[in-house]
Amino acid sequence: MQMIAPTPAVLVRVLAVLCFAIAAVPLAARAADRERVEAFLEVTGFDVALDSIALSASSAPEMLGFDTGAFGSQWTDLSQDVFDTREMRGLAVEILENTLDDEALDHASAFYASDLGKRLVRAENASHLIEDDEVKQLAGNRIISGLVKEGSERVAMYQRMGSAIDAAGTGVRALQQIQFRFLMAAAAAGVIELELDAEGLRALMKEQEGDLRLSLQASSLAASAYTYQEFTDAEVQAYVEALEEAPMQRVYELLNAVQYEITANRFEELAHRMAELTPGQDI
Template sequence: MLVTPMRQTRHLARIVFLGTLIVLIGLLPVRAADRDRLEAFLEVTGFGVALDSIALAAADAPVMLGLTASDFGHDWARVAGEVFDTARMRDTGIDILSQTLSDEMLSHAADFYASDLGQRLVEVENASHMIEDDAAKRAEGEALLAEADEARITVLQDMNAAVDGAGAGVRALQEIQLRFLLAASYAGVLDTQIDEGTLRAMLAEREDDLRAALRASALANAAYTYQDLGTDDLRAYVEALEDPLMARVYELMNAVQYEIIAGRFEVLAARMADMHPGQEL
């Protein structure tokens, strides 16, 4: 499943508050899906791999503080692995989905991704999610875009617009950064306390630049991920993504993913305080 990933902090990745999920829960009149069906849903759609790939975002934490993983000593890899445990993140995703994903939404998305086209899409998306070298992936994607015709570029742009139709990606990244930096400040990872209002204002000032960077990054990522699929197949994918029910599924998937990311980064900030005496922001 193509989901806007947090990993764009390294190449500037694409939070919806948990409150959004609460609103969605209130709007859903149908029975929530059971756990077995949700686990199958994670597999057939590829959303399980998307959740697993969140673990790769741990490397972004020191960068947001102007540091490197080596600044936190030899225990960094162990601590990051414990915080971004893939089984824990999948369990959290399933817990949230069990309260928000209706049978109708689950069946609609699962039916599409179980199709021949759907499974081919999941295969390339899963492979792309787990590539750690984002810089190399983006460079290759940009090279592919330079050679692509207008029709190909347009369908990739339409796909990204369909995945994040509400433009939540920028707000998501801003909220993740805000929550992490505040948590790091409160935990004593930083020598100085951060004022939330000042930080929000700084993020707002950079919003236009961030939006442009995310758009360019998402386009290069899509060019890389779908390079082996034909333009007609991608048009069919866009049509599926633009279906109102699928749009609701993606709104929920993005919200789930972003909330897990933000929550894990807050936990990581607390653990980082025990690994390093503190730094100026």
């Protein structure tokens, strides 16, 4: 399952993948049971999308102004503990049990279980697990440049795909909220000192919103071009049309909210745990 792609900026490299309160998502009239939700995560590839959140932890110190290797070898242990993939999947299942309706679950599962859907999930899973996002971005940008020179319709298809994946237009605000929560948690834990208060930080983010939106759109195009380069125009077109269907729109709105909340929650926990570390020491 293709989630909103990260941008090459430090903020979005850290957040990867990449926040609305879970309480804001209305409960489904008929929630799905745990076994079906777990199967849904696997067939759609959302389980791997969740696992990829952990890859973003490596750049977290950079976001706070530290050198990536400043905390010594135990940084890996700390980040693996905080971004425990089993815990993140368990939290997602718990939320989706109460929010994902049967119609949307069945619709999305049926598409991703088709021959085309299975190939798409394999490609998306492989893309999610590429640790160096810059490699994917550079390769994707080269593909986009070639498509533009050819006058290919694929660029417009990828733009439609990005709009369908984030139909509510929440991606930029969600990324900013994750950043805000991470920085405030780090300041509260004494890891950093902020020159701005919460109101000032929000005002600064508001000023940067336009640039971030453009960066996110460009990054989404590059990620899509890289991920789907082996698919035909007809297959990409079919995927776009499937993503634009109403049940799939409900699925993505919910899964985006779940992914954002889990990411923000884990980065807040990471900020608090970073207080245990001492820069420059291998502790």
